[in-house]
Amino acid sequence: MASIADNYIPAFRSAIARIFHPNGAVVGVGFLVSGRSQNYILTCAHVVTSALSLPEDIVEAPSHDICLDFPLIAPGQKLKAKVVFWQPVVNNVSTSEPEDIAGLQIEGQLPHEAQPIKLIWANNVWGHPFRIFGFPHGHNDGVWSTGVLRDGQGKGWVQLEDSKVTGYRIEPGFSGAPIWDETLAGVVGMAVAAEKQREDIKTAFMIPVDVLSKAWDEITLPISSNAHTQNSPSRVQQLKIKTLQQRFEVLSSDYEAAYNQLNYTLAASDRNIIQRQINTILQELGRVESELNAI
Structure with missing residues (x-):
């Protein structure tokens, strides 16, 4: 599920x-x-x-x-x-x-761990939280950003909003990045542009996957969000899933914070400590993921 x-x-x-x-x-x-x-x-x-x-x-x-x-x-x-x-x-x-x-x-040969991403088509993503990884100026190792999906506009692009007070917003360096929809657990679009006219507006846009797949028919057709969620879990399973998802969210936030902190840390000893923290978080994320996939 x-x-x-x-x-x-x-x-x-x-x-x-x-x-x-x-x-x-x-x-x-x-x-x-x-x-x-x-x-x-x-x-x-x-x-x-x-x-x-x-x-x-x-x-x-x-x-x-x-x-x-x-x-x-x-x-x-x-x-x-x-x-x-x-x-x-x-x-x-x-x-x-x-x-x-x-x-x-x-x-050439792809890295052994590289896997193609899961594309999901959805008719309505309003209010869905998302995450994205990009490389704004001065951050060649990358940073994470989060926000909320809105709706489409005249060009067929979908508006993204940064709803948080702190953290990174989408800006140049995020272009081309996949937009991970937390609700649908898949990629629903590609970041294409950020608001440049007004610095106080934390808005960007993505090209949704249905537009991407229609533009280039070589891409494997995205999964429909209806098909993606058609198997309904029992009430007990729903409670287990909710608890595990909450735990996963906390761990994901901890991971993003530690990863971003690593970018600002210069001392080798401190970087080693943070890297160990990241490895521990990843292990726990993997455990939670395994439990979720087993439901």
Whole structure:
């Protein structure tokens, strides 16, 4: 049955890719998805043009290699990828056609732990909490952010809101990142843009998975949220699930806090202590996940 923990540790974290400029700067995010014939990396077209120092709205698909790694499972193990699908950015024109989407084919061997992410299509995600991992300026190791999903707008993108007082909001460096829906326990979209006009507005947008899959039919069709939740647990199971999900939420928050703290810690002894804390949290997350999956 579906749960917040379902596939989170083995798939969501392992599917996240970090995309580099040739000078080593991190320019954005991508994520591993299942295709009809093989696995691919999905990201934003503007992340690719940034990685290659090209005009953002270039029409032709770039032919140069893209450099990336999987920072949460194999940091530093860099791979090359080529653009095999291209839906360019459309500037200064209002359109409902899909845009700013790129599909990459990886050259070489994926890290052993890498798994394609679970895509979920949902008709209504209003109020669903989400989490996202990205690389804002100065944070090449990445940070976590959370917020609440809203609804679609004219371009077909879905609005995201940062509802918390502290912590990171979605900003440049999160583009191309998968949006994990806590309610549906799967990825419902890809971060594409953040509000830039007003600093007091903590809003961003995602391209929902139904738009992604319609734009590129090579992507395996997403699971319907109805099918995803059709097996109803018993009352006793619901109580167990609720307790375990609450425990998972607490551990997830502890993990995010420790991971973000690690980015600010310089002393080797302190980093070792924090890393041990992270490892302990991950072990407990795995245990809770196993219990949830067994229900």
